[in-house]
Amino acid sequence: MFELILFGIMIVLAFLAIETNILRKAVVFLGIFSLVTSFVYLYNNAPDVAIAEAVIGSALVTLLYLTALRRYKVYNICFTNEEFGTVVDRNIIEGTRRGQLLRDIENICLNRELEPQIVYTPDPLESVKARGIYDLIIRQEKDSITVYGHRDNYFVDELEMFLILRYKDLECSFVRFGDDGDDDEEQIA
Template sequence: MIEAALLVLMGVFALLAIHSQLLRRAILYLAMMSLLGAFLYLRYAAPELAIAEAAIGSGLVTLLYLAALKRNRVYTIGVIGKDGGNRLQDSYIRHAERSRALREVRGFFAAREFEVQTVFIPESLETALANDAYDLVLQEDDEGMIAYTDDESYIMLELELMCQMHGASSLRFVRH
């Protein structure tokens, strides 16, 4: 009974790892799957194998994937609220997470298998643009979001092109 439950859970975590949008999350799902596999080996009376699975599968390989992920370029998106981001509350973050523009940008990067981290910044637009840590700064206004970037890379050009192609897109693109 427990074995069947563990097997089903392993399948669930494997599917989650495949369908996860964020690579970092996928790595953690794989580690969970490996740990469940170790429990399964323990239930099947193979403790030696269980320890090997736990040490390699959820220890060594997880850290190896994390090390490989460091090689991957991570794009940092800074999000500023309507009034310069002075009120940074949970309700605002939930509202921004649901907004169409942010979902579009995330989907754009996810489709190209780039890692994206989103930062909600309680700063004015000028200080955010002066900060090199943000590859893309999104500012919310009445119609959607305005994207500021000085990144000349191919992926940003592609994003700009996408914004121009979709005429009624909620995202407008500004280079500074």
């Protein structure tokens, strides 16, 4: 009974660590995998191996993987939606159409060897822009989506092409802003 639960957890986590696209998720999964593995070694009467696994698995392997991940550039995406008073799981996971949209953007980022990091916030656009740490700001109002990107960022052009081809019926517009703060807008039906 007890070991069956542990084996189940181990198999599920190992499978997820291979299957996921986002590498920092895989690091977390592998951390838990090594925790459970260490206990399974202990359960099968190998405490010496368990000590080695505890030290290596929880500290050293995480550090190694994270150091290897530094090669990937982080692409910081902010998703704001002023309709929601609070950001709860339901809003993040479901949404109207944006679940699929965000997943597509993530996949494009991963193809370009960029590591997407999505932050959700209900703040108005001005305060988000004022923070100045995001590469891409996506703003949703009901069914229309506005994407704000920096003018020098070549990746935004690529994203624009993709979104026009993929979501023909979606009301989608792109705004470029520069360092001086002036916006030029191009509307796409």
